[in-house]
Amino acid sequence: MQALYAQLLVGLINGSFYALLSLGLAVIFGMLNIINFAHGALYMMGAFVAYFLLNLGGINYWWALLIAPVIVGIFGMILERTMLQWLAGLDHLYGLLLTFGIALIVQGVFQNYFGSSGLPYSIPDQLKGGVNLGFMFLPIYRGWVVVFSLVVCLATWFLIEKTQLGAYLRAATENPTLVRAFGINVPRMITLTYGLGVGLAALAGVLSAPINQVRPLMGADLIIVVFAVVVIGGMGSIMGSIITGFALGVIEGLTKYFYPEASNTVVFVLMVVVLLVKPTGLTGRAA
Amino acid sequence: MSALTDDTIPMTPRAMRDEMMVFAVMAVLLAAVPFTGIYPFFVMQALCFALLACAFNLLIGYGGLLSFGHAMFLGTAGYVSAHALKVWGLPPELGIVAGTAAAALLGLVTGFISIKRQGIYFSMITLALSQLLYFLYLQAPFTHGEDGIQGIPQGHLFGIFDLSKPTVLYYVVLVGFLAGFLLIYRTINSPFGEVLKSIRENEPRAISLGYKTDQYKMLAYILSGTLAGFAGSLKVFVAQNASLTDVHWSMSGEIVLMTLVGGLGTIFGPVVGAFVIIAMQQYLAGFGQWVTVIQGVIFVACVLLFRRGLVGELAHLLRRSL
Numbered sequence: 001m002q003a004l005y006a007q008l009l010v011g012l013i014n015g016s017f018y019a020l021l022s023l024g025l026a027v028i029f030g031m032l033n034i035i036n037f038a039h040g041a042l043y044m045m046g047a048f049v050a051y052f053l054l055n056l057g058g059i060n061y062w063w064a065l066l067i068a069p070v071i072v073g074i075f076g077m078i079l080e081r082t083m084l085q086w087l088a089g090l091d092h093l094y095g096l097l098l099t100f101g102i103a104l105i106v107q108g109v110f111q112n113y114f115g116s117s118g119l120p121y122s123i124p125d126q127l128k129g130g131v132n133l134g135f136m137f138l139p140i141y142r143g144w145v146v147v148f149s150l151v152v153c154l155a156t157w158f159l160i161e162k163t164q165l166g167a168y169l170r171a172a173t174e175n176p177t178l179v180r181a182f183g184i185n186v187p188r189m190i191t192l193t194y195g196l197g198v199g200l201a202a203l204a205g206v207l208s209a210p211i212n213q214v215r216p217l218m219g220a221d222l223i224i225v226v227f228a229v230v231v232i233g234g235m236g237s238i239m240g241s242i243i244t245g246f247a248l249g250v251i252e253g254l255t256k257y258f259y260p261e262a263s264n265t266v267v268f269v270l271m272v273v274v275l276l277v278k279p280t281g282l283t284g285r286a287a
Numbered sequence: 288m289s290a291l292t293d294d295t296i297p298m299t300p301r302a303m304r305d306e307m308m309v310f311a312v313m314a315v316l317l318a319a320v321p322f323t324g325i326y327p328f329f330v331m332q333a334l335c336f337a338l339l340a341c342a343f344n345l346l347i348g349y350g351g352l353l354s355f356g357h358a359m360f361l362g363t364a365g366y367v368s369a370h371a372l373k374v375w376g377l378p379p380e381l382g383i384v385a386g387t388a389a390a391a392l393l394g395l396v397t398g399f400i401s402i403k404r405q406g407i408y409f410s411m412i413t414l415a416l417s418q419l420l421y422f423l424y425l426q427a428p429f430t431h432g433e434d435g436i437q438g439i440p441q442g443h444l445f446g447i448f449d450l451s452k453p454t455v456l457y458y459v460v461l462v463g464f465l466a467g468f469l470l471i472y473r474t475i476n477s478p479f480g481e482v483l484k485s486i487r488e489n490e491p492r493a494i495s496l497g498y499k500t501d502q503y504k505m506l507a508y509i510l511s512g513t514l515a516g517f518a519g520s521l522k523v524f525v526a527q528n529a530s531l532t533d534v535h536w537s538m539s540g541e542i543v544l545m546t547l548v549g550g551l552g553t554i555f556g557p558v559v560g561a562f563v564i565i566a567m568q569q570y571l572a573g574f575g576q577w578v579t580v581i582q583g584v585i586f587v588a589c590v591l592l593f594r595r596g597l598v599g600e601l602a603h604l605l606r607r608s609l
Contacts, residue, residue, distance in 0.1 A: 029407075035410075035411065083587065086591060087590070090594075092406050093347075093353045093406070093407070093410065094590050094594070096353070096355075096407060096410055097353075097543065097547065097586060097589075097590050098586065098587060098590040098591070100543075100586060101582075101583045101584070101585070101586025101587040102583065102587060104540070104579050104580065104582055104583030104586060105579075105580050105584060106583075107579065108576050108578075108579035108580035108582075109580055111576040111579070112575065112577060112580070220536075221418075224414055224415060224418045224536060225415075225418075227411040227414060227415055228415040228418075231404075231408060231411050231415065261426060264422050265419050265422045265423065268415050268416065268418060268419035269419065271412070271415055272400050272416070272419075275400050275401070275403075275404070275412065276400060279403040279404065281408075
């Protein structure tokens with residue numbers, strides 16, 4: 001049973017990353033009509049920024065949690081201003097192709113300097129060790145990742161669904177021209193939205209650094225799984241992305257325990273099943 | 288809405304004559320390669336990728352469907368052909384048939400899953416499906432995991448043509464490429480191709496005219512996958528191995544890149560693009576990971592500045608369809 005709980009925890013952690021990443025993808029898609037293929041590369045950049053901060057600047061994990069998403073977010077906003085904004089009005093597919101190119105560039109540069117092996121990033125002192133819950137041993141850092149991700153996801157949901165800024169954002173998603181007519185600077189909102197989505201990816205990268213090591217290709221395979229998560233859950237609702245992300249993480253964890261051979265394919269298989277039963281995905285909106 | 292190929296010039300008999308002339312020039316040039324001293328292995332490899340890119344282009348350029356998982360057809364056909372040749376000891380022609388048939392079957396199954404979703408979702412689904420296959424092949428015993436299937440016997444095609452001779456193999460690959468190319472050309476210019484183009488331009492209108500668009504897209508998808516598989520089977524004879532690289536997402540990306548560089552929705556673009564990208568990889572092989580970076584830069588440059596691609600720009604200048 002110990003092993004089952006351990007795998008469930010791993011599943012919840014992966015689910016946190018799926019949720020944070022698919023949330024960012026959904027927010028970006030809503031405003032920019034672009035599927036951000038560079039999301040995995042920017043997630044990796046988040047982890048690397050944390051690594052640089054610690055090893056070059058001596059800046060610890062807690063500050064990295066704040067600084068890395070900001071730095072990567074600014075990098076993302078520069079990408080949006082210099083490249084992505086020129087795609088407005090073109091077929092969606094061009095956004096996918098452009099961001100795929102950006103992902104290749106970013107991953108290639110990092111691979112060139114850091115190879116393919118992983119760099120260690122140690123768990124901050126305050127979160128070292130674990131607690132015995134009676135039925136299982138819980139490493140504190142892992143528990144922290146799940147709880148913190150959940151809080152960030154819910155805060156993002158609150159920001160978008162319940163605040164004035166979020167209302168502007170949702171309105172601009174529905175009808176940007178009309179929102180502009182009310183004197184709201186929609187292009188700036190688009191840039192900030194991209195920064196927000198990218199920042200969430202970077203945050204996930206920092207969280208994963210102590211668990212998965214810091215590798216140039218850490219986001220390359222992950223982003224494909226996240227795409228499958230997005231296909232299953234749809235990009236229509238923020239809460240939908242969060243729930244689907246966590247749920248699929250847990251299912252993957254359970255698979256690791258009961259049938260490990262299928263653990264890296266189970267999300268894709270689920271996607272196939274969902275598409276066969278309900279071709280429009282779980283949220284039911286036609287694409 | 289679809290701005291993928293917003294400058295397509297309508298086909299006229301005149302344009303068709305131009306295209307046949309370009310095709311004839313291309314065929315003659317390619318047939319002359321063994322007499323020029325150019326390394327035939329390079330050209331054979333490029334021809335396989337050119338056919339692959341043409342098959343991919345049939346789907347995006349004429350059906351408006353961006354498959355980000357076309358490597359699955361290349362890899363699957365490669366594995367099945369390699370296994371048939373090496374383990375079952377089938378002759379080359381049956382090895383090719385087996386690989387191509389496997390790709391057709393894969394097209395039927397994955398098309399059934401993915402074709403109902405449009406645009407961006409279709410791309411993500413095909414990418415996810417090819418990643419699923421990647422992991423299956425990684426674990427399946429017959430693919431030999433990371434090692435791949437190596438040392439594949441080339442044999443005698445129809446019992447006559449000795450494929451271990453580079454020149455003979457070259458002409459076999461060339462004939463295969465030209466046949467596939469003509470099949471795609473014929474498809475594009477058939478009534479079926481016209482319906483595909485109408486779906487690309489305006490699917491709701493095509494539906495309102497009474498076309499069952501899902502069936503048309505499905506057929507185009509299977510045809511594209513089958514031809515991509517055919518290219519994969521041919522490649523087995525050239526490379527003499529079948530490995531995981533051919534199923535990896537980065538291979539799917541390369542196929543997209545070749546077509547994009549040459550020109551989406553142009554007839555000769557994918558061929559030019561394949562030669563450009565393969566040549567680039569050949570010459571820049573010493574630069575390691577920088578090749579990936581350069582490919583990324585080309586992607587970005589093509590999308591931002593150069594959406595018509597090489598052949599598309601040329602066609603635009605000459606006001607012809609190529």
